[in-house]
Structure formats: C-alpha cells, structure tokens
Amino acid sequence: MPAHSHSRASRPKAATALRFGQFAAMGTVAVLILIAGVWASWGTAQHVMLTKGRERGTMTVTQCADDHCTGSYQPASQGSTARDRVVLDSEVAVEKGRTYTVVVKPGTDEVVRAGTGGLLYAWVPLGGALMLASVVVAGGLGRTRLGWVLGGAGLTLVTAAFLAL
Template identity: 60%
Template sequence: MKRMKRGRGASRRVLSFGRRVLMGCVALALLVAGVWSSWSDAQHVVLSKGREHGTLTVASCAEGVCTGPYAPEGPGGPRDGMRIEESVAVKKGERFAVVRKPDTDELVRTGTAGLLYAWVPLGGALLLASVVIGGGLRLTRTGWGAAVAGGALLLASFLAL
C-alpha cells in the first residue's frame, strides 16, 4: 500500500514540475515577444544619437499611417512622403519631434511620449504574462506585480500621447 502512495506522490511531483516548467516557458515566451516587438521602434528612440532628427507636420492620416512634410535638423531641406504610425492623439497640422529609421521613409516619435509608445507591446505582454505567472505558476504576488507594471506602462503611454 505504501508503494502505491509513493508512486502517486512521485508522479504528482513530476507533473507539478512539468506544469511549472511549461508555464514558465509560456510566460518567458510572452515577455520575449513583447520586448522583441517593442525594440523594433524603441531602439531608434533609446539609441537616437547619430540618427537623423527632425520635425514632422501631420498632413493626413489613412490606414494607420500619417504622412506630411518632414523638416530634418541640419543640412538637407524639407521632404515629403515621410510617414509615421498613427497613434491615438494625432490631429492634422500637429507637429512632432521625430527620428528617422535608417535607410527608410519611416519616422518614430521621440521624447517621453515616443519612448512610452514604443514600449506599448511590452506592456501588453506583461499583462498577458501576469495571468500565466499568477495562475499557472501560482506566484500571485509576482503575477500582480507584472500586471501592475504592464497596466502602468499602458496608462502612462496613453496619457503621454
């Protein structure tokens, strides 16, 4: 009789360990995807030294992209055809400080608002991972911490824009 209980206890431990490893991998995958997605824009804001800076005046927005005349700092005159991803608070005629992605016609907003907006995918990933951390890994305090951090990042970027 004791052997059967030991066998069940050992299998429970193995299953529990396997569940924790699987949930840890899911949470890690969500966070890595959030950082990866955010870094594509954030790198141009965080590491903007040596990149072309300027000002974009929004002329029109369609299909999630805004365009308008771009006035770079330093040599070179204004250019048309530059585009920036449309955010929640873009109005026609508004001016933004931007940095140009190298070898493209895409611009990224700079400053605090641009930095927070670039990290929005990480905020969403933190919210998703918090459910896995709190429920799947049963680390409720850590899960709540991830949820609060993700929510704060999303709220701060919304208010900054």
C-alpha cells in the first residue's frame, strides 16, 4: 500500500474532528451567552415574578438624577410599610410626577417596576442575549433557521418591553 493512501484516509477523520470541535465550541459560546442573559435578567425578574411575601405598592417619582429616580412609596400589600424615599433605576422609562406600581427589593429601599412593563423590562438582557446568540448559532453552528428563531424571539422581547414602558 502506498504511503499517500493512508493520509487520504485520515483527511475525512480530521475534517470530521474539526467540524465537531467547531460545533462544540460555538455551541458552548451560544449556551454561555444565553446563561449570561438569564443571569443578568433574573436579578430583577425574580422580584417582579415572585411577588408572594414581597412588599408591593406604588411609587410617586419626585426626582430623577444620573441613573436613578427617587420618590415616596405607598404600600398596597399587607405587611408593607410606607416610605418617604425609595429608589428606582431611571433607565426604566419613568417621568417625574407620575406614579408607578412597584415591588420593593427585600431588605432595601430599592424598588423595581411591577406589572407587564416591569416584567418585560426585567427580561431585556435575555432578549439581547437571544439576539447575540442567534448570530453564533446561525454563523458558527450553521443552524440558520434556529438562528432566525432566536433572533426573532430576542427582538420581539426587546420591542415588547420598549412598547410596554
């Protein structure tokens, strides 16, 4: 058997190994992006979604500066106490003088928007992660349809949050 026939037989194996390596690497990157999106969203989403036992009420915005707004808090749930000053992340489209439904983060004077708008806003980081992962899935994994589905889901989530707020 000539020496060159052995190298031809190993080429398909090498190509298969490289394809598997690319698939594993890009799959890992896509999964890590999605995990990071869920992780970033969960910090706020847990307060909006799991409201049992949490303080719920309304906040009237009195002042906004830099990256947060402050205002008074009026309770709407049992066990909740009124506060003269609570803090809301001002990146959540708020206007001075308006009243918003909020949930108090336990042990703090920080609040997060409640309701549909607050829930959608809490998951915006996941929406961004879905859009980013769609590029990895479509380009790196060659799964174009799945990439379009992920990207569309992310865009829908971000757009819905924008419209709800």
